[in-house]
Amino acid sequence: MTGTFNQNLSVRHVRGSRWQAAFALATILAVAFLATLVLTIVDDAFGWVIMMDETDRRELTRDGVTLDAQNTAQLLATIDEHLSPRRYRALERELPFADRGRDDLYALVLAEIVNPEIAETYNLFESLVSAQAIKAQAAEEYPEGLLVFRSWVNARFLLAPQSAVPLAAGIKTAILGTLMTILITLAFAFPIGIGAAIWLEEYARDSWLTRAIQVNIYNLAGVPSIIYGMLGLAVFVRGLEPITSGAIFGASAAGDTANGRTILSAGLTLAVLILPVIIINAQEALKAVPGSLRQSSLAVGATKWQTIRYHVLPASFDRILTGTVLAISRAIGETAPLVVIGASTFLTQDPTSIFSKFTTLPIQIYQWTSRPQAEFRHLAAAAIVVLLALMLSLNSFAIVARNKMRKQKRF
Amino acid sequence: MQHTPTTDRFEVALGSEESAYALETRNLNIYYGDSRAVNELSMGFDRRKVTAIIGPSGCGKSTALRSFNRMNELIASARTEGEVLFHGVNVYDPGVDPVQVRRWIGMVFQKPNPFSKSIHENIAWGARINGYTGDFDELVEDSLKRVALWDEVKDKLKESAYALSGGQQQRLCIARAVALKPEILLMDEPTSALDPISTAKIEDLLDELKKQYTIIIVTHNMQQAGRVSDRTAFMLLGDLVEYADTKELFFNPRDERTENYISGRFG
Numbered sequence: 001m002t003g004t005f006n007q008n009l010s011v012r013h014v015r016g017s018r019w020q021a022a023f024a025l026a027t028i029l030a031v032a033f034l035a036t037l038v039l040t041i042v043d044d045a046f047g048w049v050i051m052m053d054e055t056d057r058r059e060l061t062r063d064g065v066t067l068d069a070q071n072t073a074q075l076l077a078t079i080d081e082h083l084s085p086r087r088y089r090a091l092e093r094e095l096p097f098a099d100r101g102r103d104d105l106y107a108l109v110l111a112e113i114v115n116p117e118i119a120e121t122y123n124l125f126e127s128l129v130s131a132q133a134i135k136a137q138a139a140e141e142y143p144e145g146l147l148v149f150r151s152w153v154n155a156r157f158l159l160a161p162q163s164a165v166p167l168a169a170g171i172k173t174a175i176l177g178t179l180m181t182i183l184i185t186l187a188f189a190f191p192i193g194i195g196a197a198i199w200l201e202e203y204a205r206d207s208w209l210t211r212a213i214q215v216n217i218y219n220l221a222g223v224p225s226i227i228y229g230m231l232g233l234a235v236f237v238r239g240l241e242p243i244t245s246g247a248i249f250g251a252s253a254a255g256d257t258a259n260g261r262t263i264l265s266a267g268l269t270l271a272v273l274i275l276p277v278i279i280i281n282a283q284e285a286l287k288a289v290p291g292s293l294r295q296s297s298l299a300v301g302a303t304k305w306q307t308i309r310y311h312v313l314p315a316s317f318d319r320i321l322t323g324t325v326l327a328i329s330r331a332i333g334e335t336a337p338l339v340v341i342g343a344s345t346f347l348t349q350d351p352t353s354i355f356s357k358f359t360t361l362p363i364q365i366y367q368w369t370s371r372p373q374a375e376f377r378h379l380a381a382a383a384i385v386v387l388l389a390l391m392l393s394l395n396s397f398a399i400v401a402r403n404k405m406r407k408q409k410r411f
Numbered sequence: 412m413q414h415t416p417t418t419d420r421f422e423v424a425l426g427s428e429e430s431a432y433a434l435e436t437r438n439l440n441i442y443y444g445d446s447r448a449v450n451e452l453s454m455g456f457d458r459r460k461v462t463a464i465i466g467p468s469g470c471g472k473s474t475a476l477r478s479f480n481r482m483n484e485l486i487a488s489a490r491t492e493g494e495v496l497f498h499g500v501n502v503y504d505p506g507v508d509p510v511q512v513r514r515w516i517g518m519v520f521q522k523p524n525p526f527s528k529s530i531h532e533n534i535a536w537g538a539r540i541n542g543y544t545g546d547f548d549e550l551v552e553d554s555l556k557r558v559a560l561w562d563e564v565k566d567k568l569k570e571s572a573y574a575l576s577g578g579q580q581q582r583l584c585i586a587r588a589v590a591l592k593p594e595i596l597l598m599d600e601p602t603s604a605l606d607p608i609s610t611a612k613i614e615d616l617l618d619e620l621k622k623q624y625t626i627i628i629v630t631h632n633m634q635q636a637g638r639v640s641d642r643t644a645f646m647l648l649g650d651l652v653e654y655a656d657t658k659e660l661f662f663n664p665r666d667e668r669t670e671n672y673i674s675g676r677f678g
Contacts, residue, residue: 206487291485292524299482300537300587301514310536315527 041388044381045152048127050138050145054115055082067109075105082113111168118166119145121374152382161348162364166375171383173350174364177263178332178390180351181360184267185274185331190324192271193278197320200279201286202308221276229340232269237261237341244268246355261342263351263358269337274327281323285316318405325398329391335362361387432496433458433595433625434479434516439493441474441483448474450649452493456595456642461617461626463640463657465633467672471649472629476597479627480516481509497594514541516595517588522604523580525572525587530564533572533583534590541591554590558582558616578609585616589624596620598628602635614639633673637661645669 060067060082062074070078076097079088091097091108100108110116119142122134127149138147160170204210237260242248244265289312297307338360345367347359361383368380432455441449449471456462464472477483478491481502494501502512526533534551543550551568555561560582564575572583581601588596602610617626617639630636636643637657644654645666653660653669664670 292520292522293527295482295485295518295520296524296526296584296587298485298510299480299513299518299520300591301510301541302537303510303540306540310540311526 041381041384043123043125044378045385046124046127047150047378048122048131048134048147049118049150050120050142050147051116052119052142052145054117055113056144057114060109060113067114068106070106072102072105075102075109078109078113079105087112116146116167118375121150121378152378153385157379157382158386161350162346162359163348164346166373166379169376169379171361171364171386173347174359174361174383175386176350177266177347177358177363178360180263180354181266181270181358182328182332184264184354185270186324186328188268188271189275189278189327189331193275193324194282194320196275197279197282197286198308198313201283202304202312217276217279221280224336225273225334226336226340228269228273229337231272232265232337232341236265236268240265244355246353249355261344261357262355264354265341266338266343266358266360267354269341270331270334273334273337274331277327277330278324281327282316282320285319285323286312288319289315318402321405322398322402325394329394332360332391332394333362333387335366338363339366361390432456434627435496436475436479437494437496439475439478439491439495441471441478441492442490443486444488448649449478452651454644454651454654456625456627458625459621459623460641461621461628461639462642462644463636464627464629464644464646465631465636465672466646466652468631469648470646472646473599475646476599476627476629477518479595479597480513480518482513482518484509514591515593516597517591517593519581519584519588519596519598519601521600523577523584525575525580525583528572529569530572530575530583531568533587537587538590550590554586555583557589557620558586559612559619560586576609578605578612581605581609581613582616585613585620589620593624595625595627598626600629600631603631610635633661645672647672 057067060078062070062078065074067078079097083091091112097105120138126134135147138145157170158175159172160168161173162171163169200210200214204213236244241260244260244262246262246264293311293315294307297311298304302310338358343363344357344359345363347357349357351358365380365383365387368376368383371377435455436452439449439452440447452471452475464476466472474483474489479495479502483489484491491503493503495503497512497516500507502509502516526536528536531547531551534554535547538547538550552561552565555564560579563579564583567574572580575583581604585596585601602613605613614635617628620626621641628636628640640657642655643657643660645652645660645664645668647668653664653666655665660669661673664673
């Protein structure tokens, strides 16, 4: 035995420090990417805009009263004077002018006569950094224009349906579509996913069949989502059209051309999409329940189901819930499969039932980003902000619920 | 599946003293895959006595114990041959429901494993799912008194069982088993995770409990076997080497291997 020890400490520590630095760098990069993402979106969602009125508001001053302070009679006179006879008759048919309130008339004057349009938009960054230059440009190029700071996310945006006019366009239809679709997804994917996980984890014997099923579930979790769109198109939209269109329930009203391209089809497609994720996650949650808990229940003469129902499920429910919410977040953001099964890209009518035509937030965003006008880019950014807020609130709900449940258990 | 006849068989058999033993094994073989963990075990356990099973790690004593109330079959690779007779009924008979067996043959585990529920519910739950019709508060009080835990917990029955110390938790687990009014209590190294004071309390308890129950305890600790048991079995490599009155086995072992083990020469 002639071996000696050469501790070589400095080299070992240097090596360690280098790895440590690499890991820190990786974290910094990840944070930087996320920050860039958020900044880009926020940059587009807020900023100055130059508004141009088709008819100058100052010209509409009547009896020395500015437009925004005019009463019903003055507004009616303005409408009489400026609105084309054809448009007047059309609006009269909708609702007689005599029956309209003051605010309604004011909104009409704004939309039909003043008709403000956005002449130029600026990003938040530009608005903050080069405010002077923007003001100068506005004064020079649009002397009649009105320079205002605009939040593209606003109440009107949330509550208005889709429109071809950027100022009028909103995401109410898309939000309703997303919420209804996700409810369908949850209603199908949660019970089926948990059920399958319980069977696989608690009941199934280890055989080539269960192993094959298991491997396939793992593979399905990695299948690109557009493939699920093809499946949804073939099975739900076409194959099960009588059901998904609501025809056999007598729900398909005349003039409704949704066929199978309904909220129900979309929800089912997304349910199939996240099913493997929910199953795998629930299986992991069940696996994490210690065997001693199962044994203690069985040893007092409980049946297998009683053991699962009263001990295993309560002990794993926090993890199951967290995983389900994460899967649902993923489903909310899915676009490709919905495009394949035929989401409506321009829908101004709110969904009335699960057999309605649908659009969702990601579809809406996708549609707006593919338009050339700058305004729609800002609208897309605003919709992204809403989508992210929706997801963040879902995830925080999951975390809070999990922590609350976790406090109650310990093993 | 129809389990009702089994229920009747146990309850009819229960009153009769037809068997000399509370529990008897005949040619019991237990395998894990291809390897045999328990080898032709034939032994009887006296009524209302404490029987200890000792032996080095891997000798099959825990496996044997878990097979008495069919807990061992929860291990997927385990296979059991032979008979375990409880009141003349083989618990491995195809018509016997393991759930029924476990209700009469209770079990206490190595690590305390109370339910993630209140102290009250830890006792009452097992009774409730087994269709107990009496007063639950009474049952909880009686069971806790039997394990000398009542005075310590009577004011916090609604609190989580995890708020108790390890020793208290283990006594709660014993009370949980006792609440079902079983015939036999199986204890798998019940004090190995406990401190000496908690251990002493549980050992004292066994003296009380054996007035009503047949107790079979597996232990690593030979002193413990000597202190608490009336009869002791020594197992080695899956074989029952020697089985005798405790004093006899410790002071006058017949087999050389027993002598080597209890004198600390291996194990």
